[in-house]
Amino acid sequence: MSVIEELLRNNEAHAAGFDHDHLTATPRMRVAVVTCMDPRIDPAGLLGLAVGDVHVLRNAGGVVTDDVIRSLAISQRKLGTEDVVLIHHTDCHLQTFDDDGFRNEIRRETGIKPSWSAETFTDLDADVRQSIARVEASPYLPRTDRVCGFVYDVSTGRLRAVG
Numbered sequence: 097m098s099v100i101e102e103l104l105r106n107n108e109a110h111a112a113g114f115d116h117d118h119l120t121a122t123p124r125m126r127v128a129v130v131t132c133m134d135p136r137i138d139p140a141g142l143l144g145l146a147v148g149d150v151h152v153l154r155n156a157g158g159v160v161t162d163d164v165i166r167s168l169a170i171s172q173r174k175l176g177t178e179d180v181v182l183i184h185h186t187d188c189h190l191q192t193f194d195d196d197g198f199r200n201e202i203r204r205e206t207g208i209k210p211s212w213s214a215e216t217f218t219d220l221d222a223d224v225r226q227s228i229a230r231v232e233a234s235p236y237l238p239r240t241d242r243v244c245g246f247v248y249d250v251s252t253g254r255l256r257a258v259g
Contacts, residue, residue, distance in 0.1 A: 119148045122176040123146045127151070128168055131183040132158040132226070136250045139183070151177060157190040157223070158183055159215040169236040178239050182227050183255070185248040190228040220247055224258040 097105075128151040129139050139145065139152050151171045153164055160182070171177040175248040195213050203209040224245040231243045246255040 123148065123150045125149045125179075126177050127179045127181055128153060128171045128177045129181045129183060130154075130158050130160060130164055132185055132188060132249075133157065133187060134165075134188065134250075137183070137185055137248060141196050142183075142248060142253060142255065144182075146240065150181075152173070157188060157215055157217070158185070158227070159190075159223070160227040161212075165230070165234050165236055168231065168234075172237055172239050177241055180231055180239075180243040182224060182231070182243065182245040182250050184220060184224050184227070184245070185250055187219065187250050188220070190214065191218060192222070228258075 125145075125151075129143070130153045131137055131139055133154045133252050134158055139150075140147075143150075151167075153167050153171075155161065155164065168177075185227060193214075193216055198214045198216070199210050217226075224247060226244055228245045231237060233238045234240060243259040247258055248255055
């Protein structure tokens with residue numbers, strides 16, 4: 097069985113017991129969580145969430161990019177979220193290479209240099225603070241006063257606040 101076939105089989109089992117009656121597009125807790133796509137991070141597990149509790153936005157590094165601001169603007173303006181929780185993590189792969197090298201690698205392989213940055217970093221706490229600052233500075237978000245940042249330790253499962 098291929099991985100895709102396994103995923104589809106898993107979906108059939110999920111759908112068999114699916115109850116959508118209590119779910120809405122507005123998250124129950126009125127929170128948007130921005131975190132990394134790293135598979136070691138389970139936002140529901142580490143925050144004790146159920147389906148429908150929060151919006152979860154994921155990308156490489158959990159970085160606040162223009163697209164994250166776009167999603168947060170929709171989340172806040174159209175779907176009622178008020179708080180933003182940023183979760184970065186230890187042992188992040190974005191700390192293992194640099195933006196210029198990565199962009200040049202892609203340019204060498206494709207002939208096109210990406211217009212976007214990978215948003216690599218060396219200082220984890222500074223990167224969380226930069227993401228907080230990007231949310232707070234966004235003119236598109238009506239609620240920028242309720243943002244907080246954390247570092248998730250992938251070896252202990254604990255969150256540490258970053259101010």
